[in-house]
Amino acid sequence: MAYDPPSPPSGPIDPSRIGRLTTPLSGDALERRRRLAAFDDALADYDRSFPGAGSPPPPPPPGPDAPQTARRGRPLRWWLRWVMRGFGILIVLLVIAIAWLAFTAPLSKSLEPPAPPSITLLSAEGTPIAERGANIGKPVDATKLPAHVTQAFMAIEDRRFRTHWGIDPRGIVRAMWTNTQAGGVRQGASTITQQLAKNAFLDSDRTAARKLREVLIAFWLEAWLTKDEILSRYLSNAYFGDNAYGLDAAARHYFSRAPRDLTVGQAAMLAGLVKAPSRLAPTGNLKGARARQAVVVGAMEDAGYLTPSEARRVKPAILRVTDNSTLPSGTYFADWVLPQARDRAGGIGADRKVATTLEVRMQRAAERAVRNAGLRQTQVAIVAMRPDGRVIAMVGGKDYRASPFNRAVQARRQPGSTFKLFVYLAAMRSGLTPQSQVLDEPVTIGEWSPKNSDGRYLGAITLERAFQRSSNVAAARLTKEVGVKNVIRAARDLGISTPIANEASIALGTSTVSLLELTSAYAAIAAGEAPVIPRGLAQQDEPTWLDRLRSTRKTLSREELEGMRTLLAASIRSGTGIAANLPVEAFGKTGTTQDNRDALFVGYAGGIVAGVWLGNDDNSTNPGLAGGGLPARIWRDFMRQALNLRDPVPVAAPEPEPIDNAIDAVQDVLGIPDEGPMRVEGPGFDVSVDPDGQVRFGPNDRRRREEEPVPPEDRRPPEEDEQ
Secondary structure (H helix, E strand, O other), X not given: OOOOOOOOOOOOOOHHHOOOOOOOOXXXXXXXXXXXXXXXXXXXXXXXXXXXOOOOOOOOOOOOOOOOOOOOOOOHHHHHHHHHHHHHHHHHHHHHHHHHHHHHOOOOOOOOOOOOOOEEEEOOOOOEEEEEOOEEOOOOOHHHOOHHHHHHHHHHHOOOOOOOOOOOHHXXXXXXXXXXXXXXXXXXXXXXXXXXXXXXXXXXXXXXXXXXXXXXXXXXXXXXXXXXXXXXXXXXXXXXXXOEEOHHHHHHHHHOOOHHHOOHHHHHHHHHHOOOHHHHOOOOOHHHHHHHHHHHHHHHHHOOOOOHHHHXXXXXXXXXXXXXXXXXXXXXXXHHHHHHHHHHHOOOOOOEEEEEOOOHHHHHHHHHHHHHOOOOOOEEEEEEEOOOOEEEEEEOOOOOOOOOOOOOOOOOEOOHHHHHHHHHHHHHHOOOOOOOEEEEOOOOEOOEXXXXXXXXXXXXXXXXXXXXXXXXXXXXXXXXXXOHHHHHHHHHHOOOOOOOOOOHHHHXXXXXXXXXXXHHHHHHHHHOEEOOOOEOEOOOOOOOHHHHHHOOOEEOXXXXXXXXXXXHHHHHHHOOOHHHOOOOOOEEEEEEOHHHOEEEEEEEEOOEEEEEEEEOOOOOOOOOOOOOOHHHHHHHHHXXXXXXXXXXXXXXXXXXXXHHHHHHHHHHHHOOOOOOOOOOEEOOEEEEEOOOOOEEEOOOOOOOOOOOOOOHHHOOOHHHOOO
16 A cells, blocks of 8 residues: 655754664664655655745844855846946937937038128117128138147137047036136136037027037037147137137237237237137227236146246237228117127028117217217216116217227226215115205214215205215215115115125225116116116017026115105205206216216116216326216206207307306206296305306305315305205
8 A cells, every 4th residue: 555645744844853763773663764764755755846945944034243244246247237238328329419419400511610690780760770790710720820829729718628528527627616616607618629519500598408519519529520620610710809700800800910920928818808709809908808818828837838937028919900890870889789689690601680779869869968068088978778778878988989998888987976876775775764864974984084075064964965965974874874785785786796895985986887787776766676687689588497586686665766766856956966957857866986087977867767977098087077067967968858858058149148148057057947037146045157158156055066176265164054
């Protein structure tokens, strides 16, 4: 009878329970052993029918004191498999990128630099006001240029140009570190190859997609061209300001010589222009161009291209400008808006028309006001804009042909008392009102002791009265009371971006600013929103979501606006700006710097904000020049024409006597209608007229301009002043 073994136990079998007999066995014992062996074999066959069932039990988990065994790493075959997969994915992405470039970048076109567009600027009415075609030089061969020419560009733009493959990882890391430390973008990392890719193939959009395309095209250029070919095309295509494209055009335009004849200093100056050609063009900013030249020479020394003694022998480059362009009307405005217009034109090699914000009638009124002023050596600048920032007129000097330097945009001069706008705005924010009291008495803040320009002090007066007479000591006291930081914050909120010293003397306008930026700050008061960004193009770019997120534009409070408008109206109605008064509601402020170096008037009326500056280019003194004098009258002349107000000069009778002209002048200054009575006497009224028609304000006149000096013999103690 066959043996049928019992079913195996459900749990694991303890091998220790199956022992071996070490003693002699009897017949019964031997039979039991056979049965046990048969059972063991049957059990083994049963276990083999279930995979893993016959494996020894897993060891118990190690205790806290058990020795740690090293974990077995993944096999090398596994890693190689994933490396190959990643390489395959990279190949696929590269193919996709190349296909994308085939549709989005003109890689199939010639690598020769295309001609930039010819730009026609249109006024707000659609009238052509300037047409600028490109001055394109002949292509240059980097291998045929003197070594110091190419070295100047590599030293300042791409020191590792000869060794990288299109991008510079070290430069990227350095730029990221520098920008992080500076809290903003201070340094770029684009190589010469990337700049060629951008200039020759791409537009000026600042997007991540364009940057990626730039990098891919840079790799493509490095694969197909030699380093000297890339450098040659870069030098032939770069923009050097003054509408000059290419090294050949720039060398002939600025120095009247071929690129192969450039000196080290001239090559360094041209290499320095590439960073900011419109701002650093030496025809308009020779000082800035020479400062940049010195930076390039220092970079050439650091790179080993020049020895220290050779670097010290390099002298500032001297210009020999070749004028090969036609001067359009509104040239100062055209120069300012042209870089933006080029970006807006977009297409390469085509003629484009770009609409601007300039209004022809306003521009003519500004130019006429300058001509009527009868200036001799003194320079002038005018900026006029709408409250939303649209610039409608711009004059950057008396004569563009004599000097294309735009004093309305490029010059940084002290604003004088026009800076008090921010002092009093900070005071309004602190809770003061135009009727709040301030002490008009001498004050000392640290080692600074400001004084009133007329030498008169009225004691406790209202803020309106202090602003009206432009009291220096009152502005200093307010700055001390509200805090210098709050005054600076008010200036920043209204759009002033130039450096402002952290000291109380800023109350009198000791920090420099451009007339364009200062006028924009006054436009914020007219608009009720700040900051107002000046613009010269009719069509605005649609802001990105990031621009909207970072936007700081906000509405000024009703208290701030009412307070500031009350002060500005008082200044022009019966204060230091009375010479600018109009028959319509007007607001403004005068400003005169130390030793009468600069004089300004900034104000608004009838939806137009305008600023006027007068001074000398060498910052020398102008005896008798004051913001309440000629600048106020130029502003008034412009606004009368711009707003179609009554002509300021009455029609004269045949052969008038000198006294008739004098009476007309007094009427004009005091705002008295021709048909009404005229009084030149009264409380706080002291006006005299010279035989030649010049109006003089006496020491007893309340409307004395802050900047007009008073002879010591005509001054009187403040207690005699009628309140």
